[in-house]
Amino acid sequence: MKKILIDTTIYSLAMKGSEDVLDILRTVDQIGISAISIGELYSGFKGGKRQRENKKELNIFLDSPRVLVHHIDVETAEYYASVLNQLKRNGTPIPTIDICIAASAFQHGYRLFTNDKHFDYVQGLILVDLFSMG
Numbered sequence: 735m736k737k738i739l740i741d742t743t744i745y746s747l748a749m750k751g752s753e754d755v756l757d758i759l760r761t762v763d764q765i766g767i768s769a770i771s772i773g774e775l776y777s778g779f780k781g782g783k784r785q786r787e788n789k790k791e792l793n794i795f796l797d798s799p800r801v802l803v804h805h806i807d808v809e810t811a812e813y814y815a816s817v818l819n820q821l822k823r824n825g826t827p828i829p830t831i832d833i834c835i836a837a838s839a840f841q842h843g844y845r846l847f848t849n850d851k852h853f854d855y856v857q858g859l860i861l862v863d864l865f866s867m868g
Contacts (some may be wrong), residue, residue, distance in 0.1 A: 737764035738862050739804070739844035741835050742774040747849065749791060758847065758862065762800070768838040769805045770831055772796075804838045813837035817856055826855035 738758075740748075745767070747755040759765060772792070779788040795801060804810075814837040821827055829852070836856045839846040846853060847862040854861070 736762040737766065737844055738762050738847045739766040739768065739835070739839045739842070740771070741768075741832070741846065741848045741850065742771045742778075743849040744847045745771065745775060745792075745795070746778075755847075765798070765801045766804055766838070766842060766844050767796075767801065768835050769803055770834045770838070772803065774831065804842055806834060806838075810834070810837050810841050813840045816840075820857055821855060824855065824857075826852075828852040828855055 740759075744755055748759060775792060776789070779785045779792075782788065796803060814833055817833050817836050817840070821833070832850065832853065833856075835848075836846065836853060836859055838844070839859060845860040845862045853859060
């Protein structure tokens with residue numbers, strides 16, 4: 735089973751119609767998304783003029799049988815601590831919210847589909863690029 739965890743940047747690119755992103759999303763069996771990413775999206779929606787439409791569009795996406803929302807729990811916290819400590823040891827901090835997303839990817843066995851290069855600093859995290867899903 736091909737499964738990936740998407741972050742906020744990938745969701746946004748998909749909603750803007752990025753064919754490269756949509757092509758990859760079409761090839762997977764399961765699309766995970768962290769509740770943290772949903773919070774980031776809600777925050778963006780509240781700052782925009784299309785809040786109602788954006789939220790409706792997100793709800794349609796989340797209702798897909800291929801999409802699974804992952805919540806933060808005690809196990810996620812363990813992965814978070816490991817990722818944070820690794821980044822500190824290497825002197826390569828990334829935003830806390832993205833550490834939570836990386837932790838969810840580890841916890842649930844996902845490759846992470848992102849457009850944010852700072853995830854490259856997370857050792858052991860398998861990242862999806864436009865050529866890796868073939």
